[in-house]
Amino acid sequence: MKIVTCVNHVPDTEAKIKIASDGKSVDTSGLNFILSPYDEIAVEQGLRLKEKFGGEVVAVSVGPDANKETLRKALAMGADKAVLIKTNNLCDSFVVAEALKNYLKEINPDIVLFGKQSIDYDNAQVPSLVAEMLNLPSVTTVVKMDFENNQIICEREIEGGHEKVVSQLPIIISVQKGLCEPRYPTLKGIMASKSKPIEEKNYNLPEHKVEIVALRLPPSKSAGKIVGTDVSAVKELVRLLHEEAKVI
């Protein structure tokens, strides 16, 4: 099975995000970057498919040289090969999707695994954009995956439940937490990743479709009222919720 996992390089979840002086971009200096958590699940799932069906796992990232760090992480987990599609600037989802489309067209994988969402710009768009560009079926936010008679059977999350989806391959999948637990790279994996090659690709990419015009901090919230320190406070709390906040 030819498996591709698309991985993004994002600030870690503890990061304090600062707005740059232009007021519309993020100052990334001093930030610690990680392999986006959902993409880690995608890599894990890719490795499990390879372990079961054979084949190879390619990790792909779109961005500047810095993304190589994240590709190395995927290699250390066990991916066979890594590809960096080079861009200089921050790209919108449409540009990222176009870049991935170009690469995927060259190699024709059986399955492309994405995270459901990058935890930086929280778009949750790229997998479906790529699927439509390639005219392939897609299933997003997958929490369960099986194969039967050359078909893939997935469960995807919907509000309050699941949808069971059956499809042919090739297919685009975005994964949700719960599908599998990502492994930690072993020391051997980390050593091996250092000698695995990272191929670089360049494509002519289109203009952005979506433009950030301003960034700001969310309105800060001041600490509220401590109603009490034991069960005797419950009555007052309920009164406040009912009469003051009017939420019950």
Place this chain on the structure above:
Amino acid sequence: MKILAFAEQREGKFKKTAYEVVTAAIELSNQLGAEVFALVIGKNVSGIASDIGGFGVNRVIAVDRDDLEYYSTTAYTKIVAEIASREKAEVLLFAASQMGKDLAPRVAIKLDAGLASDCTALKVENGNIVATRPIFAGKIISDVIIKSNIKVFTLRPNVFTAGSNNGQKAQVENVTINLSEGDFIARVVETKVGVGRPDVTEASIIVSGGRGMKAPENFKLIEELADVLGAGVGASRAAVDAGWRPHDEQVGQTGKTVSPNLYIACGISGAIQHLAGMSSSKCIVAINKDKDAPIFQIADYGIVGDALEILPELTKEIKMILGK
């Protein structure tokens, strides 16, 4: 100019987000001087279609087919894109629900449109639609514009308020779209929806528990309060990772983003990744033994105390006030 409001339904019932989307479309149309129509897709939907008129839209297009009993990414994409093209819609609004988030990007590609997802506000400035979207899990708020002629937006559930239903009926136009086997290439064969509590992304009240609940069986106390309030049940990652609660209840940066009217956090410390998923809740209540827990910094009301003792009392007291 025309605005298409995608009115999501499942099992023959409009979702609450459908009303939110339609109301947002009407507000936008007032600012842009545009026309609004709603689109509803599914099996046996012609009957309910006109009800959307109660939220101020006069015209609704219904695509009603037996083979649309379940949501289908590719078939829905084709239908929405075809209707949007025929109608020359320039703005398309969807809910940022599991269906809307799955569908909107594909429709955007078909229409060569740009897409801003999970928006929390839309406003018109100098003729441009400026969309507000939280990024970095709400640590930063961005304003974005879409540069293509056709623009697609998905709206975060529970943030846009739905107008109240005035009982008016919309004019229903049943439209036929040719679909072939190939349009159902990935096929939903079954949906399993739990009965009872609402999903955290849709609930207007959430009762959430963390490691401070001490043991999985203590979540019964959370569930009892939730049921009295008609609330959803949420959990911190610590509670999920411990195997106490299912993944789909996790709230936070690697869980669900929620904006209920009331969020009650019990035995949750308030780690930055948890706050990321719930800090936009309108009213936050924290119950925690530790007065220095960070959750108190964003809570509107707090009780410093043992959740296991406080929850039963709280349930009792709320039952009383609700007359249950």
